[in-house]
Amino acid sequence: MHLLAATQGTIGDGGEAVDLAQEPADILILSAADSELAALAAAYHAKAGELPPLRLASLLLLRHPMSVDLWLDRTARHAKLIIARILGGRGYWRHGIDQLAAVARAIGIKLALLPGGDAPLDEELLERATLPRDTCEALRALLAAGGADNAARLLDFAAELLHDETATPPAPRPLPIAGPWRDMPAGDGPVAALVFYRALIEGGFTAPVAALCDALERQGLTPAPIFVTSLKDPAARAIIADLFAERPPEVIVNLTAFAAGDDDPLSAADCPVLQALPVGAPE
DSSP states (O other): OBOOOOEEEEOTTSOEEEEOOOOOOSEEEEESOHHHHHHHHHHHHHTTTTSOOEEEEEGGGOOSHHHHHHHHHHTGGGOSEEEEEETTOGGGSHHHHHHHHHHHHHHTOEEEEEESTTOOOOHHHHTTOSSOHHHHHHHHHHHHHOSHHHHHHHHHHHHHHTTOTTOOOOOOOOOOSEEESSOOOOSSSOEEEEEEETHHHHTTOOHHHHHHHHHHHHTTOEEEEEEESOTTOHHHHHHHHHHHHHSOOSEEEEOSOSOOOSSOTTGGGOSOEEEOOOOSSOO
């Protein structure tokens, strides 16, 4: 699987065209959300050799009409199934949607044009898709639910659609607002709770959490990673309080933002709280 390989060039009107230089594949998925692309990439690699060839691309790199035309000619027209998540609807990517729909209808490509985020199906996009409403809704629900498990389910379903458009879609598994990422520790060692944003699970960015768990284990601690939507969410706070009551931590490593508001559930644990800073840039 190739994620993308971009080469930029300046056009006469001052805009930038990008050639993704992607080789063709049976399945193409477009999205403006890096976290979504990362989750799909992780799910694909976890199923190495089990799925048809896949290409992922960011809509942010296909803004210029020439970028779209290059990608359509080099990659899209050779696909069997294309899933595009269009945050902002047709107005956000009008040239891309219209050209993609025209190519799909002319060649017979299975095309799903879906809204971004957790928005419901967009009728203007739906009428330009070539897949039926029920199939588009199934794909939308899996992507909207987020997470590595739902990404894997979507890829399995996409592979089935290549051969059977009437394939039964898997039901998405919505993530709870908070909970243990792994089973709560059962041993007698001192517990180190790791609190991190659920968005890391949704986007498949849990490698830093796993690495931190491994490092804590090497120091003789028992890591208990817990994900949350926000420490300001009352329901998430209650879940954390219950987990801490089940197995009180000796130390907490907080990977969320600093502000937790009143009644901070971490302070209520009455143990040291260390603030860790996940960073996505070298500076």
